[in-house]
Amino acid sequence: MERLLEVKDLQVSFKTYAGEVKAVRGVSFHVDRGETVAVVGESGCGKSVTMQAIMRLIPMPPGVIKNGTIIFDGKDITKLSEKEMEHIRGSEISMVFQDPMTSLNPTMKVGAQIAEGLIKHQKMHPSKAREKAIEMLKLVGIPNAEKRVDQYPHEFSGGMRQRAMIAIALACNPKLLIADEPTTALDVTIQAQILDLMRDLQKKLNTAIIIITHNLGVVANLAQRVLVMYAGKIIERGSLDEIFYNPRHPYTWGLLMSVPTPELDKNKRLASIDGTPPDLFAPPVGCAFAARCEYAMRICYEKYPEDFPVSDGHSAACWLLHPMAPKVKPPVGKGVTL
Amino acid sequence: MTGQENALIEINNLKKYFNVGRGAVLKAVDDVNLKIMEGETLGLVGESGCGKTTLGRTVIRLYEPTGGEVLFEGKNVHKLQGQELRGFNRKAQMIFQDPYASLNPRMTVADIIGEGIDIHGLYKNRERTERIYELLNLVGLNKEHANRFPHEFSGGQRQRIGIARALAVEPKFIVCDEPISALDVSIQAQVVNLLMELQQKFKLTYLFIAHDLSMVKYVSDRIAVMYLGVVVELATSEDLHKSPLHPYTQALLSAIPIPDPETERKKKRILLEGDVPSPINPPEGCRFAKRCRHAKPVCTEKQPEFKEVEKNHFVACHLY
Ligand SMILES: Nc1ncnc2c1ncn2[C@@H]1O[C@H](COP(=O)(O)OP(=O)(O)OP(=O)(O)O)[C@@H](O)[C@H]1O
Ligand SMILES: Nc1ncnc2c1ncn2[C@@H]1O[C@H](COP(=O)(O)OP(=O)(O)OP(=O)(O)O)[C@@H](O)[C@H]1O
Ligand code: SF4
Ligand code: SF4
Ligand SMILES: [Mg+2]
Ligand SMILES: [Mg+2]
Numbered sequence: 001m002e003r004l005l006e007v008k009d010l011q012v013s014f015k016t017y018a019g020e021v022k023a024v025r026g027v028s029f030h031v032d033r034g035e036t037v038a039v040v041g042e043s044g045c046g047k048s049v050t051m052q053a054i055m056r057l058i059p060m061p062p063g064v065i066k067n068g069t070i071i072f073d074g075k076d077i078t079k080l081s082e083k084e085m086e087h088i089r090g091s092e093i094s095m096v097f098q099d100p101m102t103s104l105n106p107t108m109k110v111g112a113q114i115a116e117g118l119i120k121h122q123k124m125h126p127s128k129a130r131e132k133a134i135e136m137l138k139l140v141g142i143p144n145a146e147k148r149v150d151q152y153p154h155e156f157s158g159g160m161r162q163r164a165m166i167a168i169a170l171a172c173n174p175k176l177l178i179a180d181e182p183t184t185a186l187d188v189t190i191q192a193q194i195l196d197l198m199r200d201l202q203k204k205l206n207t208a209i210i211i212i213t214h215n216l217g218v219v220a221n222l223a224q225r226v227l228v229m230y231a232g233k234i235i236e237r238g239s240l241d242e243i244f245y246n247p248r249h250p251y252t253w254g255l256l257m258s259v260p261t262p263e264l265d266k267n268k269r270l271a272s273i274d275g276t277p278p279d280l281f282a283p284p285v286g287c288a289f290a291a292r293c294e295y296a297m298r299i300c301y302e303k304y305p306e307d308f309p310v311s312d313g314h315s316a317a318c319w320l321l322h323p324m325a326p327k328v329k330p331p332v333g334k335g336v337t338l
Numbered sequence: 339m340t341g342q343e344n345a346l347i348e349i350n351n352l353k354k355y356f357n358v359g360r361g362a363v364l365k366a367v368d369d370v371n372l373k374i375m376e377g378e379t380l381g382l383v384g385e386s387g388c389g390k391t392t393l394g395r396t397v398i399r400l401y402e403p404t405g406g407e408v409l410f411e412g413k414n415v416h417k418l419q420g421q422e423l424r425g426f427n428r429k430a431q432m433i434f435q436d437p438y439a440s441l442n443p444r445m446t447v448a449d450i451i452g453e454g455i456d457i458h459g460l461y462k463n464r465e466r467t468e469r470i471y472e473l474l475n476l477v478g479l480n481k482e483h484a485n486r487f488p489h490e491f492s493g494g495q496r497q498r499i500g501i502a503r504a505l506a507v508e509p510k511f512i513v514c515d516e517p518i519s520a521l522d523v524s525i526q527a528q529v530v531n532l533l534m535e536l537q538q539k540f541k542l543t544y545l546f547i548a549h550d551l552s553m554v555k556y557v558s559d560r561i562a563v564m565y566l567g568v569v570v571e572l573a574t575s576e577d578l579h580k581s582p583l584h585p586y587t588q589a590l591l592s593a594i595p596i597p598d599p600e601t602e603r604k605k606k607r608i609l610l611e612g613d614v615p616s617p618i619n620p621p622e623g624c625r626f627a628k629r630c631r632h633a634k635p636v637c638t639e640k641q642p643e644f645k646e647v648e649k650n651h652f653v654a655c656h657l658y
Contacts (some may be wrong), residue, residue, distance in 0.1 A: 042524065043521075157387070187385050188549065188551065188593040188594055189385065220599045221602045256597070259597045262596070271527060
């Protein structure tokens with residue numbers, strides 16, 4: 001498969017009165033054309049900031065990109081002018097934000113919001129853009145699209161607004177769609193419709209998708225690859241099945257074990273990860289998870305673990321994978337011994 | 339739950355309508371009948387806007403009903419006065435969905451938790467302070483947190499403060515309105531474990547409203563499914579998951595994304611067409627008919643009765 005996006009050693013900080021928040025601390029990953037990559041991890045671990053950096057939407061100040069290259073479709077987008085970047089945002093990379101009400105313009109008709117980018121970036125004729133807007137609303141499953149196109153966001157229900165956001169994001173046939181918690185506010189039946197829709201569109205248009213979510217059911221449903229983040233770094237990465245069935249990082253184990261499944265026994269307590277994530281003003285020198293990890297060894301506090309390969313495309317940053325480390329049986333997955 | 343326990347709460351033919359201008363009436367809760375047993379957790383699920391929060395708020399007297407009644411320990415909640423009303427206001431509490439919006443940002447944690455203690459005159463001075471520390475401890479915080487403000491806490495910690503506030507007045511019954519939706523997985527697990535522990539310790543009764551059906555199944559003894567203002571199915575959580583009867587419940591369960599890739603690949607979902615109809619002038623007959631794969635002519639003519647079709651399993655659908 002062909003590379004679409006390659007992020008190398010991205011470091012983003014925020015300078016606040018209390019000091020420097022090291023929000024993203026050296027993140028590298030890639031996305032191929034037409035594939036779906038899920039990003040998971042605890043609140044505050046840097047998922048949204050990483051995506052904002054790709055879109056060049058980090059508020060500066062207080063934000064600073066301290067290091068890193070972002071190659072998109074062959075171009076280093078950290079070097080583009082704001083004008084060139086605006087074009088990329090309007091027609092090559094689209095983002096769906098978590099809250100559709102704050103990211104739709106309440107004073108503008110939904111159809112006009114879909115057409116806006118087409119007129120501006122693809123120089124489409126307004127009447128043609130309106131037709132395309134209707135077509136997009138139909139595509140995202142909004143009934144009565146001819147009528148709905150002239151309505152305002154507040155006349156749409158929550159689920160319809162979310163679909164309208166997706167229609168805007170996809171109208172320009174982007175090469176990359178970044179969806180930040182796109183279904184959190186929706187109930188399961190509408191969530192299912194949206195996931196199906198994203199999958200269909202991806203098949204039709206070969207769009208690559210990065211989805212950020214803390215719903216591991218959504219990950220299992222949609223993703224081909226998974227990145228697990230913790231305290232500003234990617235601590236494990238691999239194919240969907242490798243992450244769910246052969247996870248190697250204790251944080252990933254904790255994450256997978258915290259999720260209830262319909263089969264879960266009521267008389268058992270839910271597993272949870274005790275403690276809190278580290279302070280990003282002064283992140284620990286060693287493994288950032290050490291203070292909460294029941295397997296932590298001395299070296300874990302002293303030295304950051306390198307990325308140990310597990311199999312093709314699967315690696316984890318954990319000292320347990322070092323050949324000299326004690327063998328530990330993962331408490332989740334299909335029980336492969338390390 | 340078997341039939342032997344006492345009902346702490348009886349909801350009889352409860353209606354809550356809102357006037358939404360120009361004579362239009364929105365039927366948010368439309369003739370609901372439910373019992374909540376002492377010490378049980380009744381789960382409440384259903385599509386966004388189907389009336390779950392409105393039902394919860396009417397039960398604990400934050401709303402006056404348009405029709406019907408709510409009995410708490412045998413007494414009509416909306417007719418209580420004086421001493422009895424104060425007693426009810428103490429015994430029935432609510433934990434709100436949004437841990438950010440539901441705590442007063444200008445009050446310290448101690449004052450947020452202490453407010454109810456003061457209103458009900460439960461403790462004074464030293465005892466009051468100790469009670470607040472005890473509550474903080476109970477929910478996994480400590481007394482150093484007492485003089486801080488809500489914005490200094492994470493989402494999970496704020497939700498714990500909301501729980502401590504509800505527990506401060508020693509309630510018997512708590513409406514938990516999506517207490518975990520805003521939290522990430524491992525914090526969800528912490529909050530749910532805490533709620534279950536507290537239930538055992540203090541024999542609490544919960545009405546637990548949530549979107550996450552796996553979690554609702556885990557915490558609930560029985561589950562009620564609502565659709566557009568009416569309860570369409572009620573069963574033990576085992577039965578509801580094993581053999582859902584109402585076509586809407588079946589669609590809902592089939593749509594839960596399961597955190598297991600193989601299951602997701604094999605899964606056949608029941609797709610629902612169309613959007614939820616408006617609760618203003620809801621359709622005649624079965625409210626689900628427009629989206630139902632099994633709809634028959636009778637479905638659009640006559641509203642199906644809510645009846646027991648298996649032991650302790652109730653459903654409102656013409657198929658049964
Ligand atoms: N404008 C800002 N100023 C200061 N700190 C910021 C700013 N934006 C983000 N941060 C910090 O950067 C870190 C990473 O934030 P980010 O929004 O990427 O988290 P996230 O992984 O998306 O979390 P969530 O799951 O809660 O959305 C957090 O510690 C956050 O407080
Ligand atoms: N104070 C009010 N005035 C007018 N309409 C209201 C009011 N409160 C709720 N409604 C309406 O009543 C219906 C039921 O709302 P409710 O908040 O009970 O739904 P819900 O099931 O809790 O939904 P969600 O899952 O989105 O929280 C909705 O159509 C809502 O718009
Ligand atoms: S490196 Fe050490 S502390 Fe970090 S996750 Fe692995 S075992 Fe635990
Ligand atoms: S009553 Fe009819 S329309 Fe309603 S759920 Fe049953 S079969 Fe479907
Ligand atoms: Mg985020
Ligand atoms: Mg609600």
